Amino acid sequence: MTLKEPKNIPVDKSNEDTLEENSLILHNDDVHTFDYVIDALIDICEHEIEQATQCTYLVHYKGKCDVKKGSFSELKPMKDALIGRELNATID
Numbered sequence: 001m002t003l004k005e006p007k008n009i010p011v012d013k014s015n016e017d018t019l020e021e022n023s024l025i026l027h028n029d030d031v032h033t034f035d036y037v038i039d040a041l042i043d044i045c046e047h048e049i050e051q052a053t054q055c056t057y058l059v060h061y062k063g064k065c066d067v068k069k070g071s072f073s074e075l076k077p078m079k080d081a082l083i084g085r086e087l088n089a090t091i092d
């Protein structure tokens with residue numbers, strides 16, 4: 001059995017920044033209640049209650065949690081909205 005060399009297939013890199021996946025990170029604070037953070041994640045990130053609750057516990061116990069993945073342009077309005085609710089959020 002003979003293996004053939006793979007053909008060089010050109011890669012289209014024109015959409016590279018749309019393929020890049022970033023993470024919206026929510027950081028812990030000592031100010032807001034669990035319910036407040038859960039409601040914010042449901043409203044802003046469109047989480048289901050279970051997902052929002054799990055993320056809130058991770059933020060509380062681990063210090064931060066990746067609450068959403070996507071392109072920078074998708075995550076930026078969510079980050080701004082979380083900050084608008086006085087939560088600590090970054091995009092990595």
